[in-house]
Amino acid sequence: MPPAQTYAVEYDSVHIAVHAFGNGPRIVMMPSLGRGAADFFDIAQRLATAGYRVLCPEPRGRGGSSGPLTGITLHHYARDIAAVIEHDGGEPTVVAGHAFGNFVARAMGADYPRLVRAVVLLAATHTWPLAQELRDSINRCHQMDLPEDVRLKHLQHVFFAPGNDARVWLDGWDEAVMHAERAATEATPKPEWWTAGNAPVLDVLSLQDPLSPPESVNCYRDQWGADRVTIARIDNAAHALLPEQPAAVADTIIEYMRRLGA
Numbered sequence: 001m002p003p004a005q006t007y008a009v010e011y012d013s014v015h016i017a018v019h020a021f022g023n024g025p026r027i028v029m030m031p032s033l034g035r036g037a038a039d040f041f042d043i044a045q046r047l048a049t050a051g052y053r054v055l056c057p058e059p060r061g062r063g064g065s066s067g068p069l070t071g072i073t074l075h076h077y078a079r080d081i082a083a084v085i086e087h088d089g090g091e092p093t094v095v096a097g098h099a100f101g102n103f104v105a106r107a108m109g110a111d112y113p114r115l116v117r118a119v120v121l122l123a124a125t126h127t128w129p130l131a132q133e134l135r136d137s138i139n140r141c142h143q144m145d146l147p148e149d150v151r152l153k154h155l156q157h158v159f160f161a162p163g164n165d166a167r168v169w170l171d172g173w174d175e176a177v178m179h180a181e182r183a184a185t186e187a188t189p190k191p192e193w194w195t196a197g198n199a200p201v202l203d204v205l206s207l208q209d210p211l212s213p214p215e216s217v218n219c220y221r222d223q224w225g226a227d228r229v230t231i232a233r234i235d236n237a238a239h240a241l242l243p244e245q246p247a248a249v250a251d252t253i254i255e256y257m258r259r260l261g262a
Contacts, residue, residue, distance in 0.1 A: 003019035003020055003021050003041065003056070004020055004021055004022065004048070005019075006018065006020070006064075008064070009057075009083050009084050009087045011079075011083050013067060013068065014060070014066070014067035014068075014080060014083070015064070015067065016058065016060075016067075016080050016083065017037075017057070017058040017063050017065045018056070018057045018058075018084055018087075019037050019044075019056040019057075019058075020053070020054070020055050020088075021041075021044040021045055021048035021053070021054040021056070022044075022047065022048025022049070022051070022053050023048075023053050024051045024052045024053050024262075025051075025052055025053065025094075025262035026052070026053045026085070026088060026089075026091065026093045026094070027047060027052055027055070027093065027095075027096060027253065027257070028054075028055045028081055028084060028085060028093055028094070028095050028096070029043070029044065029055070029056050029096045029097070029098070029101070030057070030059070030077075030096070030097040030098070030101030030105060031056075031059065031098055031100075031101050032098045032099035032101055033099060033181055033182065034100075034174050034175065034177050034181065035172050035173060035174070036058055036059065036062045036063050036172060037057060037058045038056075039242050039243070040098075040242065041056065042242075042243075042246040043246050043249050043250045046246065046247065046250035050254050052254075052257065052262075053088075055084055055085075055088060057084050059080075059177055060077070060180065061176055061180060062174055062177050065080075069176065069177070069180035070180070070183070072183075072184050072187070073187045073188040074103055074104060074107040074184055074185060074193050075107060075111060075188065075192070075193075076184065077103075077104045077107065077184060078104055078110075078111045078193075079111075081095065081104060081108050082108065082111070082112045082115055085112075086115070090115065092115060092116060092117035093115055093117055094116075094117050094120060094253075094257065094260070095108045095109070095119055095120070096119075096120035096121075097119075097121065097122065098123060098241065098242055099122070099124070099125070100181055100185070101122070102119075102120075102121040102122065102124045103185055105120070105121065105196070106121075106195070106196040106197075107192075109196030109197040109198075110195070111193075111197075113198065113199065116196075116199045117199075117200075117260065118199055118200040118201065118202065119196045119199045119200070119201050119202070120201075120202045120204065120253060121201060121220070122204050122241055123204070123206050123209055123211070123237075124203060124204075124212070124220070125211040125212060126211065126212035126213070126216035126217075127212065127213065127216055130211065133157075134157075134158055134211060136154075137154035137158045138154075138158055140154040141154045141155045141158070141159065141169070141173070142173035142175065144173070144175075148170065151170060152166050152170070155169055155170070155240075157210075158211070158238065158239050159238055159239045159240035160238050160240050160244060161206075161236050161237050161238045161244060162208070164236065164237070164238070164240075166240075168243045169240060169243065195223070195224055196224075199228075200228055200260070201228055201229045201230070202229075202230045202252075202253075203221070203229055203231050204232045204249065204253075205217060205231065205233050205234065206234055206237035206239060206241045206244075206245075207233055207234065207235045207237065208235075208236065208237060208238045209237070209238045209241070210238065210239070211239050217231065230256065230259075232256070234248045234249065234252065235248075
């Protein structure tokens with residue numbers, strides 16, 4: 001499902017390619033570690049059909065986006081998204097991030113509260129630090145020199161619920177982008193971004209996600225308050241979530257947008 005429009009947003013030495021779908025209240029979507037905007041295209045089209053404008057920026061180093069990849073923090077990635085929103089009119093926007101992308105969404109909430117209507121966390125990790133076996137599987141999923149069957153085993157272990165086809169994520173990884181995003185996360189003090197400022201939060205949980213086991217369901221609600229955090233649960237999905245249950249993800253976001261009055 002191709003975007004209706006692709007254009008560039010530029011500032012300083014940064015060039016961000018943006019894929020746009022639909023018209024209406026705006027949602028900006030940020031992908032997972034080392035992955036690109038195409039992960040959102042199915043969901044973006046569903047949201048556009050429901051009457052929303054969805055912007056899917058490519059992260060630095062992917063899909064026509066460029067900018068420094070060293071010496072940066074999550075604040076730099078948040079500035080990229082802020083530039084995209086400002087270019088598109090600047091009204092308060094729902095920012096949605098998948099896995100690593102939710103770190104950028106939270107940094108947006110902290111750094112640019114005037115631009116953020118709410119933050120949507122898609123398959124956010126609830127347990128820290130990660131068990132070593134989970135970290136190992138995440139690392140091996142995108143090691144392109146490993147045999148395909150080995151990569152599939154690790155993709156299935158972390159990213160896909162039993163019965164869901166992990167082959168759809170054999171491609172789409174970028175090692176340089178992944179390392180830059182990890183380094184930026186490590187370079188950013190957690191208190192500066194973790195709580196997403198004071199923005200309302202929708203925490204969308206995958207019920208088979210090993211990074212967010214059942215006992216952690218209320219993790220962010222307990223930390224940030226029930227008045228801020230709405231919890232939604234999606235079954236038959238693990239950490240990948242987006243390719244596993246695109247219709248359920250879209251429906252969940254639409255329901256939340258309507259609760260916000262959008």
